[in-house]
Amino acid sequence: MVGTGCSGTNAYRYGTMREWVLSLTVVLADGTVIKTRQRPRKSSAGYDLTRVFIGSEGTLGLVTEATLKLTVRPQSENVAVASFASIQNAAECVTKVVEAGIPVAGVEILDDVQMKCINASQTTSRQWKESPTIFFKFTGTPSAVKEQISMVQKLAANASGKSFEFARGAEEMKELWSARKQALWSVMAMRRGPEDRVWTTDVAVPMSRLPDIIDATKEDMTKSGLLAGICGHVGDGNFHAIILFNESEKKVAEGVIHRMVKRAVEMEGTVTGEHGVGLVKRDYLAHELGETTVDAMRRLKLAFDPLRLLNCDKVIRTEQPAPGEIKEW
């Protein structure tokens, strides 16, 4: 979590890992052990080294200890599922909920392909409509949760929602949320043979651009002929592609993902919202951030790790790439 600064379905309400780490103990490349700061909730004391290490994917130091903030557990929790005729209607509903300032704990979208996989793979205990679906999570006092559900239900109806269901009890809540949990596994269950692999990746864009990028990416996926689903933390403008492919379809899958990443950058978004950069996305950073910003990152890397011992060449290249190694943008 610290390594990639990652997050999940609770980030819309609670923020990502970056918001929850107060301080880190880190072993530097030369063996020095440092603690980034003490543990008050806020501090103006010097550079924010904590956040330098969060998301550095092991390239700047080895994290051995993390001090986290805690929060109270909400008194009450519930889940609702709304299905829509189109992904545009679903996106419209999300925009309305966000604009109304309803403090939902999570807003997750699964497209028709993803819902089809979940239904067909029977990885959950119930049957699902095979249309674009939004999963809402609500937390708070019991009366606040009730009020939020009723507000969201109205907004879903206003966005031409086809159905709206909320859980009546802990068992049902688990059951409703299970589909979201099974997104990845249900695509895996659709493998045609042992040679099939599943590619998951993510991008994030400003909220206002989310319907556009989901639309364009979905069209591209349909054209590709691959089994490819979209699922996303839409409250954050963050979504994932989950693509099934075999070796002879790999080029096609790469094309779909490359264009999805490019689209995100062109919409002032990011090449990864929570999965991180690693090797595959490092050459995209210059397009998102600019050469000079990547150079500043490289200087930071070399300041912390001049001998390039730590997870070398991940996130930021420190070696010259071989000719032809960097793909065309």
Ligand SMILES: *[C@@H]1O[C@H](CO)[C@@H](O)[C@H](O)[C@H]1NC(C)=O
């Ligand atoms: C969902 O899956 C079940 C079991 O395979 C199937 O009977 C049902 O028709 C599917 N629902 C839709 C909407 O296709």
Ligand SMILES: *[C@@H]1O[C@H](CO)[C@@H](O)[C@H](O)[C@H]1NC(C)=O
């Ligand atoms: C949806 O909301 C709009 C604007 O708030 C309102 O004018 C319209 O009547 C509503 N439609 C439905 C079906 O509730």
Ligand SMILES: *[C@@H]1O[C@H](CO)[C@@H](O)[C@H](O)[C@H]1NC(C)=O
């Ligand atoms: C990949 O899947 C396609 C479609 O099912 C099939 O035609 C092709 O032979 C498969 N290729 C490999 C390498 O398994």
